[in-house]
Amino acid sequence: MKFLAALLLTATAAHAENTYIEHVTLIDGIHAPQRDMTVAVEGDKITTVAPSAVARGMKGKKIDGKGKYLIPGLMDVHIHLKGGFDITGKVDAEMGPPNREEGVQALASFLYAGVTTVFDAGNRAEHILPLRADERAGKILSPRIFATGNLVTYPGSHGDRMAVRISDFEKDKALLDKHIAEQQPDILKLTLEEEGWGSRPMITLMPVDLLEKITRYYNQHGIRTTVHVSSELRSLEAIYAGSDTLAHPVIQGPVSDSFVKLMAAKKTPFASTLTIGENYSRLAEHPEYLDQPLYVASMSAEEREKLKTTTRAEWQKRPWTWWMKIMTPIAQENVRKIHAAGGTVACGTDQSTGAATQRELELLAAAGISPLDVIRIATYNSAVFLGKADQLGSVDTGKLADLVLLSKDPTVDINNAKSIVFVMKNGQMIDESQLPLAGGKQKRRFSGT
Ligand SMILES: [Zn+2]
Structure with a gap:
């Protein structure tokens, strides 16, 4: 047993050695790029961030960062990890037992794409909860996992299938206590949605006073909340019911100027989730995107083939696909306006691969947000969303060492965020050849100097 345990440790959580990166252009998640910097990592923490000209006494392995770019690990603050249910399948399909292997492979795809937190x-x-436990114990190669476990909805409302259903606060409080005690949600996800938009039928909506009571109750247990909303009206109701964050931007129509001002004043973080809406027409019209290296690594050949044939044919026929194609540019403009006004946009996809997270960066840049700001959105702002900006989200002394070294400048083209030299999580450099990717074994990208 001892031998097995030791083997497991070497295989997955190979011990981090102290490292320092010299002469690198640092894009720290908050500020403008800084040239010729030294960043040192000891154990799981960043211990030095200083101009290379003055950095002294660095310990450990030296990495020459000349001509390269260091960013914080990317984050995706809205995923639904594969394996729990069929994300490409029908809404009312039967859910078989969870598929742990699919989950582990999807987690690996995030690390491969530079995403160190989901x-x-x-x-x-x-x-999700056993995987979260395994991640925290260092048993699997995975980004940091934060999770709600089951979400909380009103019976018959959005997300009902994976939810604790609450119709009356006093009557159902025991269910909330059970959720908190057994699942220890890092953030609670609620839904406030009557649908009735695009090609969707109307569904039951959670009463706002119930939303307020549940939100307050979780906050009193030290837990932040996020809410699925899709319209300006429900976003406003969620914010004034006390929600800490929103799980989506407004996607049902253009936002009003007063809403933009309000979001800039409140700075309620919201997940961008442009990729989910865009991916339907993208598959219908441009299935060749699945041949890009990140998708090839993230998905099995069979899954890509199924998407290109069966799923594509289904999606081409669905009105939903074409509704979302029309609404995506409107959602992009809503996100851009709130960002430009000083609101807090965070990066989320509502998907389940690192390739999708990289797609989200592309869509944010296509919305007219500068690549430098897109990186801030996917790092620091996302840490703010999670309530973890004291530990994560920027390259700063004392923070956890989640870093990505790039060979090309991501501030001139966001696609350069894919030019990954290496990914580091918790001070440990990820060896890509050890990642259990659905697309098969990949080569280690970093040769060591
Ligand atoms: Zn979602």
């Missing part, structure tokens, strides 16, 4: 905004508890 928030699962609703899943089957028996799928």
Whole structure:
């Protein structure tokens, strides 16, 4: 047993050695790029961030960062990890047992794409919670996992399938206590949605006073909340019911000027989730995107083939696909306006691969947000969303060492955020050849100097 345990440790959580990166252009998640910097990592923490000209007494392995770019690990604050249910399948399809292997492969795809933190905004508890425990114990190669476990909804409302259903606060309080005690949600996800938009039928909506009571109750247990909303009206109701964050931007129509001002004043973080809406027409019109290296690494050949054939044919026929194609540019403009006014946009996809997170960066840049700001959105702002900006989200002394070294400048083209030299999580450099990717074994990208 001892031998097995030791083997497991070497295989997955190979011990971090002290490292320092010299002469690198630092894009720290908050500020403008700084040239010729030294960043040192000891154990799991960043211990020095200083101009190379003055940095002294660095310990450990030296990495020459000349001509390269260091950014904080990317974050995706709205995923639903694969394996819990069929994300490409029908809404009312039967859910079989959770598929742990699919989950582990999807987690690996995030690390491969430079994503070192994810928030699962609703899943089957028996799928996501053991993986979260394994990640925290260093047993699997995975980004940091924050999770709600089951989300909380009003019976019959959005997300009902994976939710604790609450119709009356006093009557159902025991269910909330059970959720808190057994699942220890890092952030609670609720839903406030009557649908009735695009090609969707109307569904039951959670009463706002119930939303307020549940939000307050979780806050009193030290837990932040996020809410699925899709319209300006429900966003406003969620914010004034006390929600800490929103799980989506407004996607049902253009936002009003007063809403933009309000979001800039409140700075309520919201997840961008442009990729989910855009991915339907993208598959219908441009299935060749699945041949890009990140998708090839992240998905099995069979899965890509199924998407290109069966799923594509289904999606081409669905009105939903073409509704979302029309609404995506409107959502992009809503996100851009709130960002430009000083609101807090965070990076989320509502998807389940690192390739999708990189797509989100592309869509944010296409919205007219500068690549430098897109990086801030996917790092510091996302840490703010999670309530973890004291530990994560920027390259700063004392923070956890989640870093990505790039060979090309991401501030001139956001696609350069894919030019990954290496990914480091918790001070440990990820060896890509050890990642259990669905697309098969990949070569280690960093040769060591
Ligand atoms: Zn979602």
